[in-house]
Amino acid sequence: MQEPSPSVIKAWGRLIRAERTVVGRIEAELKSAGFPSLHWYDVLLELKRGPEGRLTPREIEEAVLFEQYNLSRLLDRMEGEGLVRRIPYPGDRRRQLVEITDAGRALQERMWSVYGAALNRFICAKLTDKEAGQLSTLLLKLILE
Template structure:
């Protein structure tokens, strides 16, 4: 079994640390603007991008940007806020679909300017455009 080089270990550590720091900074920017956490945005965006605005919980989980260990509780809170609603799955009463509401669409739209600006501030502004393209290409290989 081949062990990773020092450089590979360093990349792994830096990727994980950078992800944690950037996510925490973006979460703080959303909080300061009075918005819910980034996970809510991820669910709303994923639902909004679906042609019908509805997905199964499993499909939502696969499309999220970040790990969500308890999606069911997150969806419960979002449903209480009127951002999503659970509807019966056609032909299978044991399953459900989650559907974005107009209120959810509105929240996602209002969150994006803060989220987008934070992405630019904490990621985009750290690199020249050519470096960003190069980094995206390199990370795409992973």
Template sequence: MNTVNRDSYEAARAAGSRLVHDFGLLIKAATRLEQRIDTALRKECEISHTMFEVLIRLCRRPDEQVSQRRLADDLTLTSSGVTRLVDRMEGAGLVRRVPAPGDRRSVLVESTDHGRTVFLRAAAVHAQVVERYFVAPLDPDDYGRLTGSLGEIDKALRDT
């Protein structure tokens, strides 16, 4: 067997490996679920899934204000990406920027009353989609094992 044929055979074997397949299932399922959530949130609440994630972060504690840098880190966005996102959310009346106490160069972001109202509606939509496509297809024991395993994977990734 020549080198080209051997490389083609090895490449096909690697592409069809169990690990590639299993990880691909995880990514496809997560991507499709995120798309379903985003579509439902846009239709029902006129916000994107990413905006919902910002509102989760801002509504987690009453009266919490978060720096744009922290939002960027939490959402794995660039500084310019989070700035554009906050601009759109501010234009929609969902959030407002406020000066950071003691640091005139920094601004904090907080949800508005309208943002909290939209968040509550969006949280119900989010829960319906997650229940239908993430929870309901699984036996309760399998769901518990899945979420436990995902927690272990997340912990391993954080610990390294």
């Protein structure tokens, strides 16, 4: 087996540190504005994008970046806050859909005002649009198999 080159090791370390740094800063911005975490935003956004504002828990899990056991607890909390509701899956009572509520749509939009501004501050202010496109292309290479 060939050892990773120093450039690969450096790129890996910087990728992890960049993710932690930027996400941490965005989380801090959301918290200081009185909003919940990015996980809440991600779930609400994916539901909003889903057909009729609905997705199965599995579809949500595939769209966001955290484990299902965390998703179940998160959905419980979000349902308790009136942001989502669970409804029976048509034709299969064993399955369920998660549906975004009007309150969930409103929270996602309010969160975006802080989240979008944070993206501008922590990414757009540091990368040109061309550089952001290049970074996106390079990161896609790591995601695709």
